[in-house]
Amino acid sequence: MREFKKLMPYKEAFQLMINDINEIPDVEEVSLDEALGRILAEDVKSPIDSPPFDRSAVDGYAVRAEDTFQAREYAPVELEVVDEITAGMESKTEVTHGKAVKLMTGNKLPKGANGVIMQEQVKREGNKIYVLRPVAPGQNVAFRGEDIKKGQIILRKGQILRPQDLSLLKSVGIKRVKVRRKPRVGIIVTGDELIEELDERALESGKILESNSIMLKGLVKQYFGEPVFYGILPDDESIIREKLEKAKSECDLVLITGGSAFGDKDFAHRFVNLLFHGTTIKPGRPVGYGERVFVLSGYPVAVFAQFHLFVKYALAKLVGANFKPAKVKARLTAKVSSTLGRYEFVKVWYEDGKAKPIRKSGSGLISSLVESNGYITIPEDSEGYLEGEEVEVVFY
Amino acid sequence: MREFKKLMPYKEAFQLMINDINEIPDVEEVSLDEALGRILAEDVKSPIDSPPFDRSAVDGYAVRAEDTFQAREYAPVELEVVDEITAGMESKTEVTHGKAVKLMTGNKLPKGANGVIMQEQVKREGNKIYVLRPVAPGQNVAFRGEDIKKGQIILRKGQILRPQDLSLLKSVGIKRVKVRRKPRVGIIVTGDELIEELDERALESGKILESNSIMLKGLVKQYFGEPVFYGILPDDESIIREKLEKAKSECDLVLITGGSAFGDKDFAHRFVNLLFHGTTIKPGRPVGYGERVFVLSGYPVAVFAQFHLFVKYALAKLVGANFKPAKVKARLTAKVSSTLGRYEFVKVWYEDGKAKPIRKSGSGLISSLVESNGYITIPEDSEGYLEGEEVEVVFY
Numbered sequence: 001m002r003e004f005k006k007l008m009p010y011k012e013a014f015q016l017m018i019n020d021i022n023e024i025p026d027v028e029e030v031s032l033d034e035a036l037g038r039i040l041a042e043d044v045k046s047p048i049d050s051p052p053f054d055r056s057a058v059d060g061y062a063v064r065a066e067d068t069f070q071a072r073e074y075a076p077v078e079l080e081v082v083d084e085i086t087a088g089m090e091s092k093t094e095v096t097h098g099k100a101v102k103l104m105t106g107n108k109l110p111k112g113a114n115g116v117i118m119q120e121q122v123k124r125e126g127n128k129i130y131v132l133r134p135v136a137p138g139q140n141v142a143f144r145g146e147d148i149k150k151g152q153i154i155l156r157k158g159q160i161l162r163p164q165d166l167s168l169l170k171s172v173g174i175k176r177v178k179v180r181r182k183p184r185v186g187i188i189v190t191g192d193e194l195i196e197e198l199d200e201r202a203l204e205s206g207k208i209l210e211s212n213s214i215m216l217k218g219l220v221k222q223y224f225g226e227p228v229f230y231g232i233l234p235d236d237e238s239i240i241r242e243k244l245e246k247a248k249s250e251c252d253l254v255l256i257t258g259g260s261a262f263g264d265k266d267f268a269h270r271f272v273n274l275l276f277h278g279t280t281i282k283p284g285r286p287v288g289y290g291e292r293v294f295v296l297s298g299y300p301v302a303v304f305a306q307f308h309l310f311v312k313y314a315l316a317k318l319v320g321a322n323f324k325p326a327k328v329k330a331r332l333t334a335k336v337s338s339t340l341g342r343y344e345f346v347k348v349w350y351e352d353g354k355a356k357p358i359r360k361s362g363s364g365l366i367s368s369l370v371e372s373n374g375y376i377t378i379p380e381d382s383e384g385y386l387e388g389e390e391v392e393v394v395f396y
Numbered sequence: 397m398r399e400f401k402k403l404m405p406y407k408e409a410f411q412l413m414i415n416d417i418n419e420i421p422d423v424e425e426v427s428l429d430e431a432l433g434r435i436l437a438e439d440v441k442s443p444i445d446s447p448p449f450d451r452s453a454v455d456g457y458a459v460r461a462e463d464t465f466q467a468r469e470y471a472p473v474e475l476e477v478v479d480e481i482t483a484g485m486e487s488k489t490e491v492t493h494g495k496a497v498k499l500m501t502g503n504k505l506p507k508g509a510n511g512v513i514m515q516e517q518v519k520r521e522g523n524k525i526y527v528l529r530p531v532a533p534g535q536n537v538a539f540r541g542e543d544i545k546k547g548q549i550i551l552r553k554g555q556i557l558r559p560q561d562l563s564l565l566k567s568v569g570i571k572r573v574k575v576r577r578k579p580r581v582g583i584i585v586t587g588d589e590l591i592e593e594l595d596e597r598a599l600e601s602g603k604i605l606e607s608n609s610i611m612l613k614g615l616v617k618q619y620f621g622e623p624v625f626y627g628i629l630p631d632d633e634s635i636i637r638e639k640l641e642k643a644k645s646e647c648d649l650v651l652i653t654g655g656s657a658f659g660d661k662d663f664a665h666r667f668v669n670l671l672f673h674g675t676t677i678k679p680g681r682p683v684g685y686g687e688r689v690f691v692l693s694g695y696p697v698a699v700f701a702q703f704h705l706f707v708k709y710a711l712a713k714l715v716g717a718n719f720k721p722a723k724v725k726a727r728l729t730a731k732v733s734s735t736l737g738r739y740e741f742v743k744v745w746y747e748d749g750k751a752k753p754i755r756k757s758g759s760g761l762i763s764s765l766v767e768s769n770g771y772i773t774i775p776e777d778s779e780g781y782l783e784g785e786e787v788e789v790v791f792y
Contacts, residue, residue: 032610033610033613036613036614036617036618047594048594048596048599052596052599052600053599053600053602055602085602086588087587087588087589087602087631087694088587088588088589088590088602088603088604089589089602090600090601090602105695106589106602106604107602108600108601108602147761147763148763154763154766155766162614162792163610163611163612163613163614163615163618164611164696164700164762164765164766164792165766166610166611166614167607167608167610167611167614167696167762167765168607168762168763168765168766169610170605170606170607170609170610171604171605171607171696171762172594172605173593173594173605191483191484192482192483192484192485193483193484193485193502194484197569198443198444198568198569200444200448203444203448203449204448204449204486204504205486205504206449206451206481206483206484206485206486206502206503206504207484208484208502208567209566209567209568209569210566211563211564211566211567212563213566214428214429214559214562214563214565214566215559215560215562215563216559217429217432217559218432218558218559218562218563219559221432222432222559235483298483299501300560300563300567304560304563326724326746326747326769326791327748327749328722328724328725328749329725329749350722351722352723353723353724353725365543366560366563366564366567367543367544367550367564369560369563369564370550370551370560370561370564373722395722396558396560
């Protein structure tokens with residue numbers, strides 16, 4: 001059995017990988033109802049000004065500001081209410097000297113008016129109002145195009161569409177958008193030791209219940225992709241080669257787990273021209289990448305780390321997503337030591353500004369993933385962090 | 397037009413609402429492939445020990461620890477390799493005095509052995525190995541049930557199922573789980589001023605492009621629910637009453653926007669026995685709740701705040717989710733002032749430990765939602781926060 005001669009530093013491997021991935025060109029036009037979580041494939045410009053007209057920003061009275069300049073608590077200005085409108089209506093009455101029109105938030109400012117006074121700030125008696133303080137020109141008015149100008153870019157290519165983004169699109173009259181096709185991500189799991197059905201005798205003899213496929217399917221869905229599962233394969237060179245070729249031809253990206261090390265039965269890496277194989281990450285050292293294929297470990301915790309350190313960024317680049325996971329500052333509740341020369345992926349439970357490291361021996365212990373909600377990383381040149389030290393947590 | 401006589405403090409209104417919501421009883425059994433993002437409806441126990449047997453935690457040689465106690469760099473202990481196995485295999489050879497079995501991570505520990513030495517730490521010559529330092533009993537062994545014991549609860553009722561949770565379930569042989577039925581959430585939008593198609597002349601006359609429905613559908617999907625849209629209704633008392641009754645009878649929760657204030661055309665609140673109507677939240681003051689119906693504002697930014705301050709928690713309770721949004725500490729990049737007596741919802745852009753407040757005048761400006769990725773809240777008794785002050789951000 002060969003060993004890795006040299007582990008490539010994480011950032012160097014990451015750069016080789018990310019430079020090799022190209023945005024997929026295919027674009028789909030979808031309705032807003034289908035667009036949640038999809039990635040915009042082009043900049044979107046507003047077809048209208050917003051607001052589309054000068055409108056009131058409050059419920060109150062549209063006035064000529066000049067009429068109110070002399071208004072004081074002890075010397076109110078009297079104005080006559082010449083029209084009253086409700087939401088969605090338009091007053092055809094011009095506001096002339098000494099007049100006012102009652103309106104609601106969002107109503108178009110009537111001709112002649114240049115300011116609005118809030119209804120709470122006047123006294124009303126019959127069709128008269130008494131204004132107690134001056135209204136400045138433009139006060140409580142949202143001017144045409146103040147929020148968005150016609151032709152202005154309102155959402156950029158790469159935007160991951162959220163509910164409020166869809167609302168913005170609809171508010172300017174856009175009902176369909178161009179989004180990136182979802183990348184098809186082939187998932188291949190290999191290993192003679194894997195079984196799918198609970199069988200205590202098989203487990204006793206050394207078999208393992210396969211659990212990487214369901215995890216990878218879920219992660220791919222979370223990060224912009226559409227998983228395509230190619231099954232659990234035995235450690236058979238020709239079967240693996242054939243399925244890998246099929247997955248490569250049908251998918252935008254392929255993830256193959258197991259067989260990434262250099263054991264006699266580790267075939268996967270032999271059929272792909274890898275840009276790197278073996279990096280400083282821990283767990284997950286044997287990770288390899290080339291030709292849009294990730295060769296991943298067999299142990300779930302290693303696969304999970306490899307996904308978060310490499311694969312999710314590949315998926316984001318395939319769809320051209322403006323993707324930058326939020327990094328959150330936290331204080332460690334316990335010391336975390338790290339091996340010099342390794343880029344460690346440490347699971348943590350983040351709560352109330354504190355990060356509790358979740359470390360258990362063995363990269364197979366999935367329960368450690370379940371007990372965590374994010375991770376920190378420790379670069380190669382660090383021996384770790386002290387209790388109470390500030391770290392940056394990335395949420396899953 | 398009546399005004400709100402008294403605004404109920406946010407926390408008091410929240411408690412009335414949350415106490416009134418009951419977990420929906422219906423449970424569905426789904427395969428793991430369908431379970432991502434669903435909520436576990438019962439505690440799940442492991443049907444097996446994990447590991448299911450004492451197994452090696454490294455690639456190396458299974459030995460009797462006693463045989464190695466005298467091993468030193470200058471006086472290696474020689475052992476005979478009597479068997480070699482690969483992943484998923486079991487050695488039938490007993491490890492007796494002076495013997496060793498070569499095995500891989502995850503292999504069952506052969507009979508007689510009680511420790512494993514890593515392959516990097518021995519010299520191999522033919523079928524002999526030379527052990528350079530002592531192996532402690534139990535060293536590099538993962539014992540049966542060390543991670544999970546048979547019958548132990550591995551995931552609790554209320555868990556929001558993530559990829560790693562599904563992986564854990566599959567790793568102990570569980571392939572189907574009981575999850576809460578998704579709540580049906582009726583969405584009703586009201587307002588004579590609303591149009592659906594871009595029509596510049598209609599906009600000029602004061603109409604508004606409706607954009608709450610697409611936002612609420614997206615938010616409901618993000619927070620455990622299934623939206624059911626009942627359309628955009630005119631401000632017609634009998635039509636609103638009829639649709640509201642229909643939605644109440646068909647759905648677990650109903651959201652009705654527009655008409656939550658006390659204008660002549662604000663009908664929605666008249667058909668529901670509200671536990672509260674009018675709270676200190678800003679924006680979104682006129683929010684009301686009763687009989688599993690939320691009466692929301694018409695302005696998208698107010699609706700968005702009402703959803704995050706009330707509705708998402710109602711949805712989490714309906715499905716019994718163990719839901720607690722992460723609060724992230726950040727320093728404000730600018731002063732934020734707040735009205736005494738109001739519970740303010742302030743949108744922010746969080747990045748690198750800093751929170752930039754996104755404030756624009758007018759609760760209708762959806763672009764302010766688009767420019768933010770989370771929010772902070774300012775309680776009723778505070779006049780706001782200073783630049784540089786530490787605040788807690790909740791991500792959308």
